[in-house]
Amino acid sequence: MLFESSRIKLRKMTIEDTDLYHQWRNDIDVMQTTSPNLDIYTFEETKSFVREVILHSSTSKSYIITVKDSGETPIGVISLIQIDNVNHNAECIIDIGNKDYWGKGYGKEAMQLLLNYAFSEMNLHRLSLRVFSFNLKAIKLYEKLGFFHEGRSRQFLYRNGKWHDLLHMGMLRTEYV
Template sequence: MFSGEKIKFRKLVPADAESYHEWRNDFSVMRSTSPYLDLYSSMETEEFVTMISTSANAKSYMIETKENEKPIGVVSLINLDFKNRSAECVIDIGDKSMWGKGIGFEAMSLLVHYAFSELNLHRLSLQVFSFNQNAISLYEKIGFKVEGQSREALYRDGQYHDVILMGLLKDEAKLETN
C-alpha cells in the first residue's frame, strides 16, 4: 500500500521539519507548487509541519527512497471529507536530484491507490499552475480531468497565470494496481 518500485511513504512527523525546511526555502522547488514564495524561519516551518502532520482532516506522508530511506518529498490528502468521500491531493518532490525520474508519477499513483482502495474515497481533486505542463501531463496520465480554471489567479515571474482545477473519480483512475 505505501511502497512502490522506487519509493515508500511513511507518516509525516514534526521531526521532518528539518528536511521540509530546506525544500520550502528553495524557490526552484516551490515555484511550481506553492502560491506563496517566501523565506521561512525554522520555527515557522516547524509550526507548519506540526500543523499538517497532526491535522484531523488531512493525511500527510514523507516520500522516501526505498534504497536508502532518504526523504525526497511529501504527499498529502487534505480537506478530507468522509461524508462526501473526497479529498484534495498535494505533492512536492523537494529533492531536485530526483526530478525527471518518475518519482512524481509513482508517488501520485500510490496516493491515489491509497485514497480509493483503503480510504474508500470516491473523488480526488487538485490544483496545478498552468505553466507546470509536466505536472498536468502526469495527472492526466493517472486519469485526472480538467474541471475548470481560476483565471490569472497566480502572479509568478512577472506575469499572471491560471490555476487549473483537476478532478478524478474512482472509476476513472488509470492505475496498474487497480
C-alpha cells in the same frame, strides 16, 4: 505493502521531518511550481506549520516519499488535504523537494500509491488537485494518471512577470484504473 512500489516508500510524516521540510519549503526552485506564496519562512514558522497543520489535523494525511535503493533517502512529501469523510473526497498535493530526483518518475509512482490508498483503502469517491498553468510536466502527469480538467481560475498567479491560471483537476473512483 500498501505504501511501497519497486523504487519508493511512503512513510508518515513526523516532527523529526521538520528540518528537511523547512529546507524544501524555503527552496524557491521547489516552491516555484507548487506554491502561490514564495515567502521565506523561519524555522519556528515551519515547525508550527508541521505540528499544527500537517501532524495534528483531522482532515489531512502527509507522507514523506523515500527512495528505497538509496538508503531510504527522503525526496519529497505527498498529502491528502481537506479530507471530507461525509462526502468522500479530498485534495492531493505533491512536492518533490530533492531536485536530484526531478524528472525521473518518482512523483508518478508516489501519486499512484496515494491514489490507490485514497480510493481502495479510504473509500474516497473523488480526488482533486490544483496546478499552475505553466507547470506543463505536472499537467501531463495528472492527465496520464486519469485526472480530468474541471475548471480554471484565470490569472490567479503573478509569477516571473506574467499572469498564470490555476487549473482545477479531478478524478472519480470509477475513473481510476
